[in-house]
Amino acid sequence: MHKHTGNLFILSAPSGAGKSSLYKALLKADDKVRISISHTTRAPRAGEEHGREYYFIDDESFLDMIAEDAFFEHAQVFDHYYGTSKETIFGMLEQGLDVILEIDWQGARQVRQLYPEAVGIFILPPSLSSLEERLKKRATDTEDVIQRRMAKAVNEMSHYHEYDFVIVNDDFDTALAEMSSIFMAMRAKTPVMQQKYGNLINDLLSL
Numbered sequence: 001m002h003k004h005t006g007n008l009f010i011l012s013a014p015s016g017a018g019k020s021s022l023y024k025a026l027l028k029a030d031d032k033v034r035i036s037i038s039h040t041t042r043a044p045r046a047g048e049e050h051g052r053e054y055y056f057i058d059d060e061s062f063l064d065m066i067a068e069d070a071f072f073e074h075a076q077v078f079d080h081y082y083g084t085s086k087e088t089i090f091g092m093l094e095q096g097l098d099v100i101l102e103i104d105w106q107g108a109r110q111v112r113q114l115y116p117e118a119v120g121i122f123i124l125p126p127s128l129s130s131l132e133e134r135l136k137k138r139a140t141d142t143e144d145v146i147q148r149r150m151a152k153a154v155n156e157m158s159h160y161h162e163y164d165f166v167i168v169n170d171d172f173d174t175a176l177a178e179m180s181s182i183f184m185a186m187r188a189k190t191p192v193m194q195q196k197y198g199n200l201i202n203d204l205l206s207l
């Protein structure tokens with residue numbers, strides 16, 4: 001058991017299911033939650049900023065970081081490298097913040113090995129056609145990229161059962177409420193409360 005009061009959450013979904021929209025809404029509503037900013041070798045989309053959505057780096061720098069053992073987990077997704085640096089997450093967990101890793105199923109497996117207390121949440125779309133429609137409406141990727149992401153969607157979704165919780169993102173507000181309630185519930189787990197309220201519990205039991 002790691003001596004952290006923050007919880008580590010893994011959020012996975014096929015591209016376009018809505019995981020970024022959900023975590024962004026949760027971050028606005030809950031000041032105890034932070035997102036881990038990954039490193040990637042893919043090009044920024046319109047509106048994305050270095051250090052906000054991702055740290056955008058080239059292949060050589062990514063390979064240097066692997067050689068330096070700088071990653072907590074990393075994987076190749078859609079022909080690009082993506083990874084979570086160790087530095088990014090542990091400071092926040094130690095401050096008692098909940099940290100979200102928005103990563104694919106390969107990264108999720110690595111995190112579970114290294115950090116078994118991590119809580120996995122898988123987001124499913126209501127249908128394959130709405131997934132494709134969302135990718136098209138988002139208008140951030142070419143038709144070719146969208147088709148490659150759709151082709152990988154079923155493989156990503158086939159790992160849903162490796163996660164602790166599943167949310168179907170049909171109505172956005174309902175999905176957000178479900179996600180928020182999972183965060184709340186994990187904060188009230190007995191080992192977490194024992195760490196956080198150890199003194200109070202000792203006082204209450206001291207008569």
Ligand SMILES: Nc1ncnc2c1ncn2[C@@H]1O[C@H](COP(=O)(O)OP(=O)(O)OP(=O)(O)O)[C@@H](O)[C@H]1O
Nearest residue numbers: 014015016017018019020021134138169170171172
């Ligand atoms: N419940 C919903 N109903 C309709 N549209 C939605 C819903 N949730 C998200 N969207 C829209 O679907 C599109 C894809 O969402 P988003 O970018 O959050 O997906 P993602 O899973 O993070 O994808 P990626 O892995 O490619 O970054 C966005 O345009 C978003 O506004």
Ligand SMILES: Nc1nc2c(ncn2[C@@H]2O[C@H](COP(=O)(O)O)[C@@H](O)[C@H]2O)c(=O)[nH]1
Nearest residue numbers: 015038074075077082083084102103104107
């Ligand atoms: N294993 C990891 N997967 C990651 C990480 N950051 C993002 N991702 C996953 O990549 C795809 C595509 O993301 P996109 O931003 O290009 O649409 C998606 O499934 C993400 O979850 C990471 O650090 N490690």
